Amino acid sequence: MDNSKRNVVVTGFEPFGAHTINASWVAVQELKKLGLGKDVDLHVYEVPVEYQAVQSLVPSLWKQYHPQLVVHVGVSGMATTVTLEKCGRNLGYKGLDNSRFCPHSQCCIEGGPDCIDSVIDMESVCKRVTASGLGVAVSVSKDAGRYLCDFTYYTSLYLSHGRSAFVHVPPIAKPYSGEDLGRALQAIIQEMLNMLDRAEEKIHCQHVH
Template identity: 30%
Template structure:
């Protein structure tokens, strides 16, 4: 079973491409004969994790790919590490704005993704999809969910999971905007590629995908 998650709109947006892509990717994977489900999560600290944990209990997935919107980024961002820090620049959809708070009190400083991010990167680039390995998932609800997911998966041996940030969809941009975006079809295929790469990879590739800053 494959579980994909995306977020509801936030920050004044009317749509969130992470949810549209997660839902479409689940349908695509099902058409390929895989069991896959998609769950929309609220952009709310705490509540997003509660619903994610409920989905883990309901579906018992072997792979979890959570996605979120990163407006301004031009590539699919395969997040490498989640940090134990909530520091909201803007309130979430329930008005919460934690500052310098742990995601999990007493938890480790960070968790690494257990998805094969390098193999997925190679597969995305081979498919002509702009992609990168990202070293920072922010400190908003996306990182909150990513950290909480990995904290939950420590008690589920063999289940692999991680987080992917996606750019805006073109329809989100006002006329004349020069902000980067990718079409929904490409975002959908990107999440499916991440899933396929995970299922096909037991040991990640050793290729350079680091950052100097």
């Protein structure tokens, strides 16, 4: 791995239920074609829609890549915009996954806080991406839905002390194509990285004085 480059990991989910093609994985594959610029090594993964798989995969991604940022992408049948999720929640996981399993405790991390916020200011990312004239509507949400999306996000936020993000996309062609969603992810993640850079510069300046 080239150390001058930053690692960014982006995940989508496998098909589940009515989503025989999962728009999140289509969007992530489109993003992979576009890339995040020459300074970023982009690693993409398709995540099984299984609680136990998430519990082993998410920590292994952090360990393997030491990424500057991990962005999980999921599909929402109710979404009509690309939606930035502000936080992940620990409790209330009752939905059965693709292997007909759900956590007995109905929570992600026993003893973990009820809710963890991302360090990224999603309102600000939303404003900037919207102002860039992307042609894809972006919105912000505080509820990632208490299924595998929320479970994955919380697990990632817990491990990374908030250096994770979650983006919900609508199903393909309702109204956006896979290419549109890929472009939207590219713009959103580049904005998130810019934001992390600005925050780090600020911290660095404070230490210098």
